[in-house]
Amino acid sequence: MVKYILILLVGVIKLAxxxxxxxxxxxxxxxxxxxxxxxxxxxTFLEKEIPGxxxxxxxxxxxxxxxxxxxxxxxxNKQVAYVCRTLTSDPNLKNGFNAIGFSQGGQFLRAVxxxxxxxxxxxxxxxxxxxxxxxxxxxxxxxxxKHKSCDYLxxxxxxxxxxxxxxxxxxxxxxxxDPLNEDLYKKKSAFLADIxxxxxxxxxxxxxxxxLEHFVMVKFDxxxxxxxxxTEWFGFYVPGQAKKIQNLExxxxxxxxxxxxxxxxxxxxxVFLSTPGNHLQFSEEWFITNIVKPxxxx
Numbered sequence: 450m451v452k453y454i455l456i457l458l459v460g461v462i463k464l465a466x467x468x469x470x471x472x473x474x475x476x477x478x479x480x481x482x483x484x485x486x487x488x489x490x491x492x493t494f495l496e497k498e499i500p501g502x503x504x505x506x507x508x509x510x511x512x513x514x515x516x517x518x519x520x521x522x523x524x525x526n527k528q529v530a531y532v533c534r535t536l537t538s539d540p541n542l543k544n545g546f547n548a549i550g551f552s553q554g555g556q557f558l559r560a561v562x563x564x565x566x567x568x569x570x571x572x573x574x575x576x577x578x579x580x581x582x583x584x585x586x587x588x589x590x591x592x593x594x595k596h597k598s599c600d601y602l603x604x605x606x607x608x609x610x611x612x613x614x615x616x617x618x619x620x621x622x623x624x625x626x627d628p629l630n631e632d633l634y635k636k637k638s639a640f641l642a643d644i645x646x647x648x649x650x651x652x653x654x655x656x657x658x659x660x661l662e663h664f665v666m667v668k669f670d671x672x673x674x675x676x677x678x679x680t681e682w683f684g685f686y687v688p689g690q691a692k693k694i695q696n697l698e699x700x701x702x703x704x705x706x707x708x709x710x711x712x713x714x715x716x717x718x719x720v721f722l723s724t725p726g727n728h729l730q731f732s733e734e735w736f737i738t739n740i741v742k743p744x745x746x747x
Contacts, residue, residue, distance in 0.1 A: 469502035470573060471542050472745060477552025481516045482508040498741055503541045507532055525557055525623050525640045533565035545571040547745055551729060555580020560644045566657030574744045576665040579675055579728050583685035584626025584641050587676025611637035628686040646707035655709040663744060664713060665720040674728035682721050
């Protein structure tokens with residue numbers, strides 16, 4: 450009898466409080482949805498901190514091997530379309546969800562919001578951890594601004610990055626952003642220039658992004674993977690050179706209203722957080738205090 454009373458009480462509490470808002474995760478380059486050295490433990494961590502929460506860790510493809518491979522060699526445009534279909538067909542998300550993107554998964558999830566936010570269940574809070582919202586112009590762990598050899602390799606990538614075959618073949622080329630040749634980047638970027646509305650303004654992208662309750666961007670203060678680190682807060686190099694940084698508010702994307710980010714800032718929807726450490730390195734305590742409590746429990 451006591452057992453049945455407890456079950457009834459749990460049911461009443463759930464009805465009163467409501468089930469936790471589901472969470473969708475999208476991993477970064479070289480990672481996978483569910484492996485124990487990738488997002489598997491993080492999914493378990495969220496389920497422990499938010500009892501009863503449904504967590505969908507996105508797997509792009511039919512296997513873990515395909516998921517990892519597609520992080521390098523499947524066009525982000527195809528990946529985004531795949532995820533849009535996945536989110537639409539998952540009944541556990543029908544009442545809405547929060548989303549967390551790790552590294553390149555951050556800008557990919559933003560593309561999901563912009564391109565199919567009017568078709569998928571409502572996305573409340575988008576959280577990007579080390580996302581490259583204005584792309585990258587540097588090589589991981591290379592310190593491109595300090596070593597001539599890194600600059601040389603960067604110039605080689607510049608030479609090939611905007612060929613059509615490279616844009617269709619290598620994921621990272623689709624968000625390679627050469628500040629020394631902005632026109633070429635805007636014309637040839639198969640992914641990033643589009644979602645940033647840099648050639649033309651897609652008003653659907655603006656409307657969908659502005660439906661978010663919060664767009665949270667987390668920057669890692671000692672990041673040696675992402676160059677420049679300012680891209681994690683939607684900043685980048687001042688066009689025409691590769692040393693001086695401008696923040697989001699100084700960019701054309703912000704000033705010319707290409708994504709409606711000025712309006713989102715005025716509505717306190719843009720959130721800029723930082724944490725010490727290298728790329729994707731943060732403590733559980735920091736994440737609980739800064740992400741779980743304010744954005745995943747509300």
